[in-house]
Amino acid sequence: MTRRLRALAVGFELFALTLLGVAGFAVTIAAFAPGFGLGMLFLLPAPLLWGRTIAQVARQRTALLAGVSIAAPYQPAPPPPVRQADGWYRKDRVLYRSPYWPALMGRIEWLLGDNATWRDLGWMMIAPVTGGLLALAPALLIAAGIVLPFFGYPVGLLLIPVGFLNAEYAVRGAAAFNRRLLGGPFLRSNVDNVLPVRHPVKEWVAQALLPPLRLAVLLLTSLLAIPVFVATVLGFIAAYGLGLIFLVPMVLGDLRWLATWRRSLAHWSGPPIPAPYRPLPVLVANSEGLFQVGKSLYRTQRWAVWAQRFSWLTGDPATWREVLWRGLDPIVGGLLAGIPVAMIGYGIWGLVLPRITQTVLGAPRHDWYGAIDGNPWPAIPVGLLLAWIGIKIAPAAVRWHGRWSRVLLSPSAQAVLSQRVEQLTQTRADATAASASELRRIERDLHDGTQARLVALGMNLGAIERLLDTNPTAARELLAKTRESVGTALRELRELVRGIHPPVLAERGLADAVRALALDSPLSTVVSAHLPWRLPEPIEAAAYFGVAEALGNAAKHSGATKATVSMELTTENLRIVVGDNGKGGADPMRGSGLRGLAQRLGIFDGIVTISSPAGGPTELTLEIPCASSSPRTSTS
Template identity: 50%
Template sequence: MATRALRTSGLALLHGAALAGLGLAGAVLLLVHLVFFVPGFGLGLVFLVPLPILAGRYLTNLVRRLAGAGGAPIGSPYRPRPEPPRPEESGRYPHDNRLYRRPWVPAFLRWLDWVLGDPASYRDLGWMITTPVVGTLLGGLPVALLAAGAWYALGNAGRHWWALPAGLAVAAAGLAVAPCLLATHRRWTHWWLGPEQRQPGRLRIWYGRQLLLLLRLAALLGLSLLALPLAAASVIGLVLAYGLGAVVVLPPMLENQRCLPELRRKLAGRWSGVEVATPYRPRPGVPQPRPDGRYQVGNNLYRTARWAAYHERLRSLVRDPANWRDLGFLLLDPVVGGLALAAPLAAIGYGIFGLALPRFWMTVGLVPDEGGDWYASVAGYDAAAIPVGLALVALGLLAGPVVLRSNGRWVALLLAPTAGARLASRVQRLTETRADATESQAAELRRIERDLHDGAQARLVAMGINLGNIEYLMDRDPQAARALLAEARQASAKALDELRDLVRGIHPPVLAERGLADAVRALALDIPVRTEVTVALPGRLEQPIESAAYFAVSELLTNAVKHARADRITVQLGYVDGRLRIVVADDGRGGADEARGSGLRGIARRLGTFDGVVDLSSPPGGPTTVTLEVPCALSSPRTSIS
């Protein structure tokens, strides 16, 4: 019995030592992940991100096999590898909402989604972060106790009589706790790396948020460092353009330097919650020729449209203040933004790897103390490394969200459009929407004219001819006259119905009498799909906005029935922060694309007249959600909720 227990403890000791070694290998692999993640997320080299993730699966699979030996096996949690893309009848390969000529592009995108979209990949990453402490401690503590007991017994046996029994007791304790700690390690490994899907608890949610925060800070730091070579290239371009007269390098230099600032504007809105609009002036069009056949740009005349367009483009780029603010941002961001982003990352890294972990091993006596660090001179003993390291980590985690928001404000300070740029963009927007409104109005008038000409007008003309025939046949053939009267009565009824439909298409009476909420409910009752309408409007809208919103909802409901083949549709109408918000969702097959459908473009043009926006989410397979937002004011305070 004792031999069996000793054998079990010995095997547990060996397994624990192996798992402790794999825990240290996990720390090394975590550093490899960071090396690949910074250029992957920071420089846009996304193809680098899956490489360490796939390489790390060999280590985690080995940990699963070793931790599951002698107990319940730990299965693999990874999703199956995606199938290769198959061509359509046209010979192209679909992926999401696009078609590709070659199969390797959708195959790569599927592979990328397979790796980055698998929750097990991020659980592996969480295991790599925690295993250097938890996994190594659970697996290596029995070995450490056995080694410490043997070292103490052999080193002090000649000086103290109690050294031998004390050392043997510590070694025996290491053997005794080895099976228990191995079982705990197995449960901990199964919790992190097992195949079951767990609901995230509060601790995991907090941990995920902190990990996402650190990744965002690292990515922004990489982008800040990328600004250095881009700023150097811009300075060289300015020297060549203004110093040596090589003006030809100026337009591509000014346009190419926009990529990084534009990316920072998008990330400021997504990550920091600070929306930064694009400040650039619109690209100028082709100059029109003068009566003498020349092209005028400013005070200069050109014989060809090509040179005129080039100088118009150069003139627009040089006079756009956003380009020069971009250059100033590229020069200042590595210093101001880079140092601010590096501060919390450096605090966390120094706290974990520079103080807490090395000094922890020194405290327990596994690593010889070298001394001489600043904290030792202040606190007087090496154990101060643990609270100092934890304090630095806590300080870095607390400062991370503040630094992220401050970075968004820093980006807005230098890269947001000025008042003049906003005014120019507003004028351009109004010009475009006015042109769209004029075109829509002309198309609507043509439709009304066509419907009147082909419908009610033709029936009224036919009815007039029938009345003339009736007058002629009244005395000669009363029976034929009565038949023509019946036909004229039917024609008048049909003409009246067509006129009512035409009026309803221009402005429905229910919309004018009862407002948008009841008009949308009436639409929902007329379609053959179960539709739920939820309305929370504290008043009536202006008549033009009500009409535009009504016809937009009508078009979306028609699309859901006709194209999406939906079984259930929901419509939500609300008023939030001075904006009418309409959400139309269906459970259809999805795949809607604004670029391929004139209906969605028509809705965008109709709402664009009122500065409205359309947001479409329609992945293949569904569901489809369309969000409409229009700034407006309300009147007649009344709440309607259904």
């Protein structure tokens, strides 16, 4: 009885935490409208961090009250901005005089780009009617069992023991719900690998509910486009009508957050939409120390930067396509996302639930919901039918919404060409630097090792020649040492050649070369490969050294005991996933290894992505286009 009474008290506290989460969710959503809509970005970090505080309190109280430990799955915070040699702070392609704005942008990207942030918001939104309601359900049953006999329902007394008997189970269910939403992904370990736990029923429910939830988020972005477009129009009126020209970069540049957010959501319906903006030109002073922007010369860098940003924004066709999208998206995108969401919402909350509450709780009936032509009973099947239709058309609506976003937010052919030229320039510089660094390494190894040993061999042979007539015994001893030096020189040459291009890679291919790496790794490494054909040697070498770098980092820094390497080759690209069961927290910004790996693969249009939440596990993904799909990987 004591345990059940305690479980009832724990249920009350867990429900109270969900109410606190609702308050945090309301404050966060309230900050989104002025933050994204009016460009008041400084309003965003505080409510998001407050929401994290609430979620962390829920984790701690769940662990204390229900005995369920939940680790915080947040990514590490970004490092502070670094001042460049010219005194400016750079964030992407924009220069700032003060570190405040680049730090703010980095903090916002960190918060919005972390999946744990959205899991926290999801918990705040649905916990009161799911996990929190489950924790409170036994107390509600007991209260109903006490109250119903006074209204002529003595059978309600049966609810009291039901509530007491299920109090502990309800708390466990609520704690499991909190762990599911507030913790990281569930993993189970086996001898060979680390695999996610599969739940077929939950996967089916997720597949049915995920498209409507995505449409709800897309509908939110479409609604946010209304204040963004209003702010844009008002900014143009004030800029060109009242002469407040400084507002133009604000409404064109600072309000790009919404379009950037929408592009990042495009992966729900296909590949992500790349940024369509032209590269920001480099600002260079002439021989007189003046900065030229167009046909104007500026003596101070501050005004030159402002003028350059103004001309860059107003002269980019992608800017005006985005302005057009701000005005049309509330109509087109709002209808595409709103119709299925409205069907599901009205079917469940407008027809089904009102009829259930009228029947079970005796709630008053309203004429506008819960009835079909005055008859309340068809409301349930009609509502379920509407919700079912909304769920069925939701995946197609997500796809069409993505196509609509690509119409105006995708880069034009000219923008793609400009970005490609900039990318080629950068990767050519990376390739030149990597080649020069490799040549220096080879030269250093030859000079410090093999060359010095060969010089010593020549000196030994000269000494042997002099000793042959006078001291044959000493000559034989020196000859034996010389033979050992020859073997050492050969081993050094083999190691040097192996560092340039491993023989096992040339003879047996990438899969066997990686398996050889796994055998030499201090970690227990499992390799799985599906490579139907051989790739060009440069791509295989880049992939091999990429896996070697990843396994080396895992062995040195992660504290892992096991690692996995999965390689899959399709007609489009080579995909390699290197995972470990270490402590996680890997950050490309805090070390040169991952940046160097990205530069190595960037020569072949490859990309590197990493997932490494605090507490692990870490998963590093390498993707390299095949030679047939990438003009830069041609060996000719």
